[in-house]
Amino acid sequence: MALTKQGIYTNDLFKAYYKEDVMKAQMIAKNLFCKEPSNIKIFNSYFSFCTGVVSKRTRITVEECQFFLAEAELALRIFSEKCEMNDTSLRAIENSNETLRKKIGVINELVREQQNKLEVKAKEDNDKTFIQLCTEIGKLQNQYADTVAEKIASLDGRINKELLSQEQIKTYHKYSDDLSQIVSKHLKQQNMDYNVQAVSSFKRVVDEFISDSSYRKEKGRDRLLELLKGGLFNHSQDKLFPETLIYYNYIYSYIFSKLDLEGKKMMTECSIKNKQ
Numbered sequence: 518m519a520l521t522k523q524g525i526y527t528n529d530l531f532k533a534y535y536k537e538d539v540m541k542a543q544m545i546a547k548n549l550f551c552k553e554p555s556n557i558k559i560f561n562s563y564f565s566f567c568t569g570v571v572s573k574r575t576r577i578t579v580e581e582c583q584f585f586l587a588e589a590e591l592a593l594r595i596f597s598e599k600c601e602m603n604d605t606s607l608r609a610i611e612n613s614n615e616t617l618r619k620k621i622g623v624i625n626e627l628v629r630e631q632q633n634k635l636e637v638k639a640k641e642d643n644d645k646t647f648i649q650l651c652t653e654i655g656k657l658q659n660q661y662a663d664t665v666a667e668k669i670a671s672l673d674g675r676i677n678k679e680l681l682s683q684e685q686i687k688t689y690h691k692y693s694d695d696l697s698q699i700v701s702k703h704l705k706q707q708n709m710d711y712n713v714q715a716v717s718s719f720k721r722v723v724d725e726f727i728s729d730s731s732y733r734k735e736k737g738r739d740r741l742l743e744l745l746k747g748g749l750f751n752h753s754q755d756k757l758f759p760e761t762l763i764y765y766n767y768i769y770s771y772i773f774s775k776l777d778l779e780g781k782k783m784m785t786e787c788s789i790k791n792k793q
Contacts, residue, residue, distance in 0.1 A: 524562030525549050539570055539577065543588065550592055555599040557609055564589050564596075564613055571620050579627050586620055593617065643680040646672055647689070654692045654699075661703045669696065712761045715752045719768045722748035726772055733775055741780075742787055745772075750791035 525531050525546045534542040543566070550556075550563040567589035571582045593613045600606045650672040657665050681689060722744055731737035732744065749768065757765065773784055 524556070524559040525566060526562055540581075543567070543570075543585065547588065547592075550595075554592075554595045555601065557596075557600060557606055560592060560596040560600070561609060564592055564616075567592065568616055568620050571624065579624065579631055582624050582627070586617065586624060589613075589620075590617055639677070640680050643677050644685075646675050647681065647685060650676065651688065651692055654696050657699050658695065661699065666700070708756060708758075711752075711756050712758050715757060715761055716764055718748045718752065719765055723768045723771060726775075733777075733780070735779070738780060738783055742783065745784065745787050746791050750788055754792075 528545065528549060531542055531545045531549070534545060546563050546566055550559050553559050567585045570577065570585045577585075593610065596606075597610050650669060653665055653669045653672060656662075657669065676689075678686070678689070725744060726732050726741075729737075732741045749765070749772075752765075754762065754765070769788075773781055776784060
């Protein structure tokens with residue numbers, strides 16, 4: 518202990534930072550050691566300082582502990598190469614090696630504990646997300662909502678499948694199948710609604726065209742363009758069922774047949790420019 522309390526501990530700058538800023542203290546101590554790497558007193562004190570910080574690990578992180586052990590190991594290797602080899606230096610090297618072995622064991626155990634805590638936390642978070650996912654899919658079964666579907670997609674992206682238990686995997690697959698059926702049913706209904714609305718829109722256009730003869734005349738062409746753009750050409754034909762397309766083509770042909778050459782040209786251009 519006497520040797521430890523000499524060396525770097527007599528340096529005023531080191532003592533000034535020793536209790537307040539351990540990282541700066543290490544930088545100062547390493548500088549002192551590097552200037553006299555064969556000085557056993559400086560080595561002992563510097564090595565004791567580095568390994569002592571690990572003993573007070575409650576104030577620093579595991580990563581910082583690993584840093585200080587690496588610095589202690591480096592100092593030991595340098596001292597072993599630079600010192601005058603005798604019984605005293607041999608004992609110092611042997612004792613330091615034993616100290617390092619014990620300290621490394623302590624840190625390795627800390628790393629394992631830290632990893633275990635992280636794994637437990639990850640499993641807990643994953644389980645919570647999994648429960649949320651199942652709950653939201655249950656909501657979607659009762660009533661479809663885009664906001665719920667978006668939340669489900671977000672939750673599913675956050676789940677780590679590798680952390681799920683075998684029972685959870687079975688449940689996940691079941692809910693995934695349920696979700697596929699829900700989405701498929703919703704899309705089918707959505708397409709049906711779209712086509713029903715399209716048929717209604719096409720009917721409105723032809724009824725209005727038939728009831729107002731001014732649409733066929735030159736002065737009514739601007740109004741006819743607005744009617745066509747707002748009720749006939751504003752639907753995506755990719756989404757229309759074959760039956761709906763037949764009705765669309767019938768309405769188109771009927772109106773087209775009632776127009777003069779200029780009107781037919783105008784209607785064709787309008788169809789091309791507003792194709793969905």
